[in-house]
Structure formats: structure tokens, C-alpha cells
Amino acid sequence: MSLINGVEQNMLPVNDRAVQFGDGCFTTARIREGRVEWLSAHLNRLQENCKTLMIPFAEWETLEQEMTALAVNHAEGVLKVTITRGSGGRGYSTAGCQTPTRILSVSPAPAHYPLWQQQGISLALSPMRLGRNPALAGIKHLNRLEQVLIRTHLEQTTADEALVLDSEGWVTECCAANLFWRAGDTVFTPRLDHAGVNGIMRQHCLSLLAQSRYRVVEVNAREEAVRQADEVVVCNALMPVVPVNQFADTRYLSRELFEFLAPLCEQSKKS
Numbered sequence: 001m002s003l004i005n006g007v008e009q010n011m012l013p014v015n016d017r018a019v020q021f022g023d024g025c026f027t028t029a030r031i032r033e034g035r036v037e038w039l040s041a042h043l044n045r046l047q048e049n050c051k052t053l054m055i056p057f058a059e060w061e062t063l064e065q066e067m068t069a070l071a072v073n074h075a076e077g078v079l080k081v082t083i084t085r086g087s088g089g090r091g092y093s094t095a096g097c098q099t100p101t102r103i104l105s106v107s108p109a110p111a112h113y114p115l116w117q118q119q120g121i122s123l124a125l126s127p128m129r130l131g132r133n134p135a136l137a138g139i140k141h142l143n144r145l146e147q148v149l150i151r152t153h154l155e156q157t158t159a160d161e162a163l164v165l166d167s168e169g170w171v172t173e174c175c176a177a178n179l180f181w182r183a184g185d186t187v188f189t190p191r192l193d194h195a196g197v198n199g200i201m202r203q204h205c206l207s208l209l210a211q212s213r214y215r216v217v218e219v220n221a222r223e224e225a226v227r228q229a230d231e232v233v234v235c236n237a238l239m240p241v242v243p244v245n246q247f248a249d250t251r252y253l254s255r256e257l258f259e260f261l262a263p264l265c266e267q268s269k270k271s
Helices: 017-021 039-053 060-071 112-119 145-154 200-210 223-227 256-266
Strands: 002-004 024-032 076-084 101-107 121-125 161-165 171-174 178-183 186-190 215-219 231-235 241-247
Touching: 017 076, 024 039, 039 060, 039 076, 039 200, 060 076, 060 101, 112 241, 121 231, 145 161, 161 223, 171 178, 171 186, 171 223, 178 200, 178 223, 178 256, 186 200, 200 215, 200 231, 200 256, 231 256, 241 256
Parallel strands: 121 161, 121 241, 186 215
Antiparallel strands: 002 101, 024 076, 076 101, 161 171, 178 186, 178 231, 231 241
């Protein structure tokens, strides 16, 4: 089911700026037991992204009501919410774009994530690198061609996910997940001030680790640091945390960090 500006439909005007320029942002939330997990966090993400992109969206209460209503009839699922700048404007100009578009859709929950949690996954190094842009780093905007190419390359391998570097060769993220690795009692995650998406589950994991016995560090690191780790995990709002068994020819036997994070991240956050 899809809603566009509160109406059940699946057609968008051809001059909507999402179609023309990828001018907007989105978030992808997990539905469990008829409720949107991390609802406030997803709304906050959209608000921050709209502010960065200077999209004058104001119907936050309506959007929250629609998100809640769409989720209520689903025991499990995925809710995607997209906000575009709307229709209008001449060329790149945003003049006249005063009515943003909100798009909500529900799809089935990924069936492979529970299996990934049990069995672990493998990573392949992606040949596609992320461009560095501090003005857009961290946010989940609609310009996802890099991820499309990353996924296309990944599907030509036997790996489950991709380890993605930025254009300077720094480890940044996976195709559709954030990344943590552990060396002893120190947990590392890539800095995202020049590229990548600062995911909601990444933020939650950082909060959990800050209150734990682990030392957590956001770093610029090369792929060798991941190869030398004792353990690697990936996360997003749907997984929510998955252990990595192998990156290229490096195998990881420990699940200490995964066993710490997984039960805490599975606890349903309803607000």
C-alpha cells in the first residue's frame, strides 16, 4: 500500500523533483506488532535531512499519524517514508516549490535477515567508491546511484554485503548498513563527516557502547584495519545487527560484540 500526500495511489507527477533531480530524503523503518519501531528517531532524521536540504516540509504531525496508521495492520513489515521538494521550479531552481510531497509505502519484511543473524554473512570489497561531500554526508538523500552501482557489483559476487570505501580509500559503510569492528576491548566505526549515511541503528549502537565496558572510536581507517579486527558486525534499522563471518579471505570467529549488541538492539523501541 502507498500513500502520496495522504491519498492511496502510486502515481507521482512527472515534474516532481524526486523524479527530476532526486531532490528529497527518505527513511526506512521496521514495523513490528503493528507499530513503527524508532518512530521518533525516524521523524527526527527526516526533520534534520529536510533542514539540511532546505525543504520546507511542515506537516510533521500528519506524517506521524499516517506512519502509525499504515503500520497498525501489519505484524511485520517495512515502512518507507520519502519527502520530496514537490513539483515545480525551472531547471535546478527551487523557486515556486512550496508544497513538498510525502510518500509512504509498506512492503514485506526482508526474510533473509533472521537467517543472517543466525549464520552470519560475508563481505566483498566494492570497486565502487563513495564521493566525499561534507555538505551531504550522513543524511539519507534520494541520490542513491552510488548504492545502486555498489549493489550491482555485489550481485556479481557470492558475498552477502559490500565493504565500501570513499574516494580517498577510507572505510565508510556497507551497501545498506553501517559497520563496526572490534579489536580487543576497543570498537571502531567509520567517521561519516565526508561520506556515508549515519543510520539510526548506528546511532543506537554508539549510545549502547558508550555505556558499556568497550571503548568506542570513530575513525578514518583503511581496509587493513577491518582485516586485522577480532570481529566485525553490520547494522541497520531492519536487521538490526548481523555478525560478519568473512571479509575477502579473512575469517572472524568471535561473536562477542554481536552477542552484546544484538539482544539490546532487538528490544522494540516504540517511540
